[in-house]
Amino acid sequence: MNAYQEFRIIGSRPVRPDGLDKVTGRARYGADLSMQGQLYGHAVRSPHAHAIIQSIDCSKALAMEGVLAVMTGDDLVKPGNEMLGSGEGAMALKDLVPMVMSQGKVLFHSQAVAAVAATSPELAAEAARAVEVTYEVLPAVTNVHKALAPDAPVLHHDRFPDDYPAKPTNLATHISLTVGEPDAAFARADVIVEQTYSVPMCHQGYIEPHACVARVDAAGRVDLWCCTQGHFAARHFTSAATGIDLGKITVTASEIGGGFGGKTTIYLEPLAVVLAQKAGRPVKMVMDRGDVFRATGAAPGAETRVKLGATRDGKLVAADVDCLMDSGAYNGGPAAFPVYMATACYKLTDARSTGRSVYTNKPKIHAYRAPSMPQVTLGFELAITELAAELGIDPIEFRLINAVEEGDANMMGAPYNRIGLRECLEVARNHDHYKSSLTDGVGRGVAMGYWINAGMQSSAILNVSPDGHVAVLTGSPDIGGSRASMALMAAEVLGIPFDHVQPQVVATDSVGHTDVTGGSRTTLATGQAVIQAAEQCVAEMCRRAAIEWGVEPGVVAWSQGAAHHGDQTLTFEELASRAGTMGGPLTFSSSLNSTSAAPAFGVHICDAEVDKETGRTTITRYTAIQDAGKAIHPDYVEGQMQGGAVQGIGWALNEEYLYNEKGVLENPGFLDYRIPVASDLPFIDAVIVEVPNPLHPFGVKGVGEVPIVPPMPAIAEAVYQSTGVRFRDLPLNPPKIVAALTDSRALLPDPQ
Amino acid sequence: MNKPLNKMAVQTTVNGESTAFLCSPGQVLSDVLRDELELIGTKIGCNTGDCGACSVLVNDRLVCSCLVLAAEVEGQTVQTIEGIAKGGELHPVQQKLLEHGGLQCGICTPGIVVAAKALLEHNPNPTEEQARYWLAGNLCRCTGYDKIIRAVLDAAKTLREEAA
Missing domain, CATH: 3.10.20.30 (Beta-grasp domain)
Structure with missing residues (x-):
């Protein structure tokens, strides 16, 4: 049972508090701050994808007039086996530091090998070109199968996976999990589908390149301003990479121009700090767009073999999933989520799941919205659709027969609490979109998706002004409207108008530790801290009113923004204005490690039409249905659903990293790495289903990530229905479709 | 130096x-x-x-x-x-982007505002398709463009009503 059942303003759609600054150009993003006397940092990047650095000579660069500092990987700490961070941002220090700047070996093209700071950006770029690096070039490997071959060039000679104790290989991780007896269960199946599906490596594609400014004072205190999904994580990682005490670093999060998981780590921050320390002046660094593609983020490509068995009556009885993932140059741990979660939408007591990740000479992969789930779900959901077709059962009906509900467990073992998957499927089945007939040449696909969602640590401070306005301070960078959610939740509990709440994202010294804006956790967990701080405020105001009235606090009730007892009333404004004489300033704080997270489920319906001549796929209609628990600000819940769906559409149809044999990315720009544009798309119909999360006071469930999970299998099925050709390798770009249709036409009898 | x-x-x-x-x-x-x-x-x-x-x-x-x-x-x-805003008064494109929730991270928003204003000066009554093609040069990675297009079409309506 949720603590709050009826809402006054939760679920309404007020204008976001930070909106005015963002539509007028006043909001300050990563590259928008300049510090007095700042220098400009520029990284020297490797022209080779795999090489040993023989020497780095910075002397010519440093001798240039206006060049004040140079650095190499030797200026960063030598990492051991320390683990950093938590949740989606967790990583080993040895996978962070050399990724930020090489320490002897280059493992991907455009990896930073040195950096310079100079008085102008042009001079810094010129000085970077004057740094002389000699390389012993090694053969590069960018394909996971080639990387696993016995004669493959090995990236890490100091890493020995458990399976191969004798000599190092490129196998980064190998995880396997079995529940029940899948082999025996397959023997009971009437129909078995077994196929392999693949998804290419892609990029998060945030529009704002990484940027930061760092200043180090004479006492060694560091001020760092950067665009990040978590400034506490940025502080921790920067401290770990530079060896500077955590307590000496203050990080202020700028506004953030998109992240999608890709800004839960650091790239430029330690470089700017070290250069600022050496030069004695602030250093600003802004990454070039090409380097964003070549040297950051990237979501792993994956190949997934899926074997499913069902009985004639449509009951899924066994699953076997094997997911092979690209880790890039360092260990990004992409294989774990598919292993644990591949089957999470389905009642399955007998299943096996295996995941491997492989080192390749590409940037280290990083979190991208429900990390690794879209890749494995392409295979699992398409196999489900293929199985339903073999059984002659409607794809939604087949899913309803097998969908998990409260009490069912997934492969991680813990039973689900109150989840909304079946409700979403029912909405999909009854939706006008699903019931509408299809015109000639248009195909329809349906798929569903799961994401675990995170809770983790959050903090909030609530300060009441004498005029009854409230500042709500949190440490969660606002990536998609979370200030609006925080203000709504505080206003709801306090009973005051929405626009009397000023939500702010404050620096690491100004609020308690807060984990990254990621894992779909901010409205849930930081919101919970805000709710608790507001509840403390209400309790204190009731206590003060009780003293004023000479009654026990327990008999004072709070409603409509006022304390009440009998016919006596003290409003929030009155209690705020008299705070100085009634017990002092009203300030409250709450910190928590939330265990309230609930998983997210979504169901998507896609209609697509393929132009048989050009191979171009047009999405003609798209509906995303999702259980949000309780939508705090529905505009921004719908926005997450629409944005996630469109990222999935881009990945399905177009987005793909293209490497040449030397390991050089051939499409490192928005012209050739084409993300969806407005004219590619229809309106995305977003349908919010609300099955409250019983663990959260307002019933909130995380919403941000799961919308990217169902699109790829839904679109692939729609393309199959449109063309009659089954595609299992993405993206479904025009050349691939034209080639496949040409092949299939060759098999048809000549119409003449 | x-x-x-x-x-x-x-x-x-x-x-x-x-x-x-x-x-x-x-x-x-x-x-x-x-x-x-x-x-x-x-x-x-x-x-x-x-x-x-x-x-x-x-x-x-x-x-x-x-x-x-x-x-x-x-x-x-x-x-x-x-x-774009005149003396503190927002342009209808700015106002409608706020009302429709047509921004998430907001980094593309200034470019969208400028481009949409230019669209409505060229074409006060664009179709959805015309708005989508005009804004095809403004990338947004967050919203899927849905609420942006709705906001621009709504702003066009406001401007036409103001002009009438």
Whole structure:
């Protein structure tokens, strides 16, 4: 049972508090701050994808007039086996530091090998070109199968996976999990589908390149301003990479121009700090767009073999999933989520799941919205659709027969609490979109998706002004409207108008530790801290009113923004204005490690039409249905659903990293790495289903990530229905479709 | 201690105000706007004219300011995101983006506002398709464009009603 059942303003759609600054150009993003006397940092990047650095000579660069500092990987700490961070941002220090700047070996093209700071950006770029690096070039490997071959060039000679104790290989991780007896269960199946599906490596594609400014004072205190999904994580990682005490670093999060998981780590921050320390002046660094593609983020490509068995009556009885993932140059741990979660939408007591990740000479992969789930779900959901077709059962009906509900467990073992998957499927089945007939040449696909969602640590401070306005301070960078959610939740509990709440994202010294804006956790967990701080405020105001009235606090009730007892009333404004004489300033704080997270489920319906001549796929209609628990600000819940769906559409149809044999990315720009544009798309119909999360006071469930999970299998099925050709390798770009249709036409009898 | 650079003096009008600045011959307009004139509302997403975040109007023509040399605006009029709202009153495109929740991270928003304003000056009554094609040069990775297009069409309606 949720603590709050009826809402006054939760679920309404007020204008976001930070909106005015963002539509007028006043909001300050990563590259928008300049510090007095700042220098400009520029990284020297490797022209080779795999090489040993023989020497780095910075002397010519440093001798240039206006060049004040140079650095190499030797200026960063030598990492051991320390683990950093938590949740989606967790990583080993040895996978962070050399990724930020090489320490002897280059493992991907455009990896930073040195950096310079100079008085102008042009001079810094010129000085970077004057740094002389000699390389012993090694053969590069960018394909996971080639990387696993016995004669493959090995990236890490100091890493020995458990399976191969004798000599190092490129196998980064190998995880396997079995529940029940899948082999025996397959023997009971009437129909078995077994196929392999693949998804290419892609990029998060945030529009704002990484940027930061760092200043180090004479006492060694560091001020760092950067665009990040978590400034506490940025502080921790920067401290770990530079060896500077955590307590000496203050990080202020700028506004953030998109992240999608890709800004839960650091790239430029330690470089700017070290250069600022050496030069004695602030250093600003802004990454070039090409380097964003070549040297950051990237979501792993994956190949997934899926074997499913069902009985004639449509009951899924066994699953076997094997997911092979690209880790890039360092260990990004992409294989774990598919292993644990591949089957999470389905009642399955007998299943096996295996995941491997492989080192390749590409940037280290990083979190991208429900990390690794879209890749494995392409295979699992398409196999489900293929199985339903073999059984002659409607794809939604087949899913309803097998969908998990409260009490069912997934492969991680813990039973689900109150989840909304079946409700979403029912909405999909009854939706006008699903019931509408299809015109000639248009195909329809349906798929569903799961994401675990995170809770983790959050903090909030609530300060009441004498005029009854409230500042709500949190440490969660606002990536998609979370200030609006925080203000709504505080206003709801306090009973005051929405626009009397000023939500702010404050620096690491100004609020308690807060984990990254990621894992779909901010409205849930930081919101919970805000709710608790507001509840403390209400309790204190009731206590003060009780003293004023000479009654026990327990008999004072709070409603409509006022304390009440009998016919006596003290409003929030009155209690705020008299705070100085009634017990002092009203300030409250709450910190928590939330265990309230609930998983997210979504169901998507896609209609697509393929132009048989050009191979171009047009999405003609798209509906995303999702259980949000309780939508705090529905505009921004719908926005997450629409944005996630469109990222999935881009990945399905177009987005793909293209490497040449030397390991050089051939499409490192928005012209050739084409993300969806407005004219590619229809309106995305977003349908919010609300099955409250019983663990959260307002019933909130995380919403941000799961919308990217169902699109790829839904679109692939729609393309199959449109063309009659089954595609299992993405993206479904025009050349691939034209080639496949040409092949299939060759098999048809000549119409003449 | 700076190396002496070959700077050009440029006289122009930015957001209605007569403005002069010094720039090097190769410097692009977006850098001058941001670094010299402190108009940081013009955003840089790519520096190659692919993302539209740096959209501004030069003589009422929509351009990517990262593709325009700063020296080219000598004697021209430049309008940036900072000049779109008039005396604290938002342009309908700005107001409707707020009302529809047509922004998430907001980095593309200044470019979208400038581009959509230009659209509505050229075509007061665009179809959904016309709005989508006009804005195809402005990348947004967060919203899927749904609420942006709705906001722009709604702003067009407001402007038509105001004109009537």
